[in-house]
Amino acid sequence: MVGSFLSGYRQIFVTLFFTLLVLPLVIPKTSWAAFGASPPFLNASHLVKGAKYEQIIYLVRDNAEEDLPIKVNLSLPDTIKSWITMEQGTEFIIPKGVRQFPVKILIQVPQNAGLGVYSGSMTFGSQPKEAGQVTISLGIEIPINLTVGTDIYREVKVGLIKLLDIEEGWSPRVYVKLENGGNVLEKFDSATYELFDAFKDKRYAISQKREGFPEVAPFSTEEFTIDFPVDFHLGVGQYWGSVTFYQGDTPVGGQTTLFNVLKRGSLSNPAGQFLSFLKIETYGLYYLLGLLTLAGFGFIWKKRSKKNRGS
Numbered sequence: 441m442v443g444s445f446l447s448g449y450r451q452i453f454v455t456l457f458f459t460l461l462v463l464p465l466v467i468p469k470t471s472w473a474a475f476g477a478s479p480p481f482l483n484a485s486h487l488v489k490g491a492k493y494e495q496i497i498y499l500v501r502d503n504a505e506e507d508l509p510i511k512v513n514l515s516l517p518d519t520i521k522s523w524i525t526m527e528q529g530t531e532f533i534i535p536k537g538v539r540q541f542p543v544k545i546l547i548q549v550p551q552n553a554g555l556g557v558y559s560g561s562m563t564f565g566s567q568p569k570e571a572g573q574v575t576i577s578l579g580i581e582i583p584i585n586l587t588v589g590t591d592i593y594r595e596v597k598v599g600l601i602k603l604l605d606i607e608e609g610w611s612p613r614v615y616v617k618l619e620n621g622g623n624v625l626e627k628f629d630s631a632t633y634e635l636f637d638a639f640k641d642k643r644y645a646i647s648q649k650r651e652g653f654p655e656v657a658p659f660s661t662e663e664f665t666i667d668f669p670v671d672f673h674l675g676v677g678q679y680w681g682s683v684t685f686y687q688g689d690t691p692v693g694g695q696t697t698l699f700n701v702l703k704r705g706s707l708s709n710p711a712g713q714f715l716s717f718l719k720i721e722t723y724g725l726y727y728l729l730g731l732l733t734l735a736g737f738g739f740i741w742k743k744r745s746k747k748n749r750g751s
Contacts, residue, residue: 474502475578477564482584484547484659486593486623493547493659497582498540499564508534508566508578516560520586523547524562549588558586595621598693599661603681605700607707611669612647614683616693618664620656628653628685628692633668636680638698644679645670674701 478498487493501508512530514521527544534541543564565579600617612633620626633647647668656662668683679701684694 474500475566475580476500477580477582480580480582482545482562482582485585485587486591487547487549487586487588488590488623488658489549489553489588490551491547491549491623491658493549495545495547497543497545499534499543499580500540501534501578502539504534504537504539507536510534511565513563513565514560515563516584517558519554520558520560523549523553523586524584547586553588555588555590558584558588560584592624593622594624594626596626596687596692597621598685600663601683601685601693601695603683603695603697603699604665605702605707606674607704608674608676608701609704610674610701611667612674612681612699613665613667614681614695615665616663616685617661618656619661620658623658625655625657626687627655629688630686631666631668632684632686633670634682635670635672635674636682638678638680640680645672676701676703 476499478500482495482497484493484495499510510532512526514524514530516524525546525548527546561581561583563579563581597619598616599619600615602615604613604615606613612635614633618626618628629650631649631653633649634643635645635647636643647670649666649668653666654662654664677700678698680696681699682694682696684691686692
């Protein structure tokens with residue numbers, strides 16, 4: 441009785457083991473992966489004749505173990521098909537390891553464009569792998585809606601303001617990123633800059649600026665640095681700065697923070713310019729850490745090579 445039971449148990453175990461071991465080898469490999477886009481649409485509702493418009497759509501996937509060839513199909517009226525181009529072209533590859541891939545879409549409205557609403561779609565589809573490899577068949581459709589009119593639409597955003605470190609004797613400097621989401625040229629009309637001591641209890645100077653601001657084209661972003669001349673000589677040390685930018689009488693952006701005045705020559709040499717770049721760019725710290733990591737690996741490799749040659 442017991443022997444019969446154990447024999448049946450062994451048979452079940454062998455069958456289960458065989459199934460788990462062999463089944464994956466005989467069943468064709470198929471990869472089911474999520475594929476999407478962000479944002480899942482392209483809506484440009486405030487275009488005018490001659491406008492240039494850009495939008496980045498991120499293609500997102502959860503399985504990034506292989507290169508993924510992509511082909512784009514545009515389903516649009518013939519009258520506007522030539523308006524739309526893609527920086528990557530209509531066929532490109534999402535490299536292995538990349539889960540979020542940016543696709544820059546460019547729209548150029550001709551001067552003779554007719555007023556109206558235009559709709560269509562674009563489809564991002566993958567190319568299936570060859571037989572015997574993992575099969576990945578993915579696709580996403582992005583609706584497109586474009587409106588060409590005569591109305592003026594204004595949307596201004598100050599994305600970033602940084603009071604920069606300077607050298608002794610320099611005028612205060614401010615780095616600005618201006619984002620123009622409207623369909624007309626935009627710029628600052630005026631700005632004020634207040635200079636304080638390190639404790640912010642004594643004001644040294646006020647600088648007002650009413651001209652010399654760069655213009656930013658519709659649907660685009662520009663980054664620039666603005667000088668604010670003051671009658672006060674800035675010696676080495678730490679100071680408070682407070683800047684406000686205006687369009688008309690309306691403040692559209694401002695920042696109050698500490699900045700440093702460094703010895704003459706500290707920023708005008710290549711090393712100082714590199715450090716200034718790191719302070720401006722949000723990814724600068726990661727760039728520096730990457731360089732240090734590479735240098736560390738290089739040192740270890742060189743040390744091991746010498747050791748191997750010595751042995």
